[in-house]
Amino acid sequence: MYAITGITGKVGGALADALLDAGAPVRAVVRDAAKGRAWAARGCEVAIATMEDANSLAAAFEGTQGVFILPPSEFDPLPGYPEARRVIAAVSTALLAARPGVVVCLSTIGADAEQDNLLTQRSLMEQALEKLPMPIAFLRPGWFLDNALWDLASARDEGVVRSFLMPLDKGFAMVAARDVGATAAALIRERWNGVRTIRLEGPERVSPDAIAAAFSAALGRPVHAEAVARASWDSLFRAQGMRNPEPRIRMLDGFNEGWIDFPTEDGDVLKGKTKAAEVIATLVEQDRAAAATSLKRIA
Secondary structure: OEEEEOOOOHHHHHHHHHHHHOOOOEEEEEOOHHHHHHHHHOOOEEEEOOOOOHHHHHHHHOOOOEEEEOOOOOOOOOOOOHHHHHHHHHHHHHHHHHOOOEEEEEOOOOOOOOOOOOOHHHHHHHHHHOOOOOOEEEEEEOEEHHHHHHHHHHHHHHOEEEEOOOOOOOOEOEEOHHHHHHHHHHHHOOOOOOEEEEEEEOOOOEOHHHHHHHHHHHHOOOOEEEEOOHHHHHHHHHHOOOOOOHHHHHHHHHHHHOOOOOOOOOOOOEEOOOOHHHHHHHHHHHHHHHHHHHHHHHO
């Protein structure tokens, strides 16, 4: 049995799909029963738990060959990351109680960065879980290509991708969520001792200009990338409702300045198969399908 947290998201869902396709038993760990119904219909066990509740997590992890930990994303954390620390404490306690065969934890590129930034939340998770007396693998993917969803509306309606990553022609380590899920599915079925760290990016580096070009091809209209001036980030993020934008700003600095990255010549970095153009084409197809469905409802 494999317990999967975050199963309703793209990575957790792709992981669960791969396990089910292989005939492996899956326990869907969800916050409420309604979110588990679709997985129950596919033959999964369903466990109700929250990532801040050690007791419910321990019950969800009990008797499993492997557990997948997908920590919730907190994009506007309070200083000191108290939200992440609560999750870390609950997950650590639950894993110690349940003692699964192996643990695969979704971490991130930049988890090894020395400078404080938004991704420090994953650094703290790694530092806590690596002390546990069980086999643990930290999967560190690059920037998710699926984040291009944030740019779809402006690309479609205005022909522009407003990028916080720069220079616009710089290639960044990016990867598709489907490749992250597939890699996690392979990892969780392996057996090892101690702690492993797996770095994963896509088949090629991707620049903001390349993202714009992929949108142009998928949408059939000119699309260009436009850098968002760093001096505007703080006021822009605060206008969007953020209380503490500094960790997010420092994360973006890390990508742009190069201290959040994988070594380009490191042969141990795994490469996914999905290219940026495929991910963006899928996003555009889904957007068109949703628009067509909406029009039918109005008619």
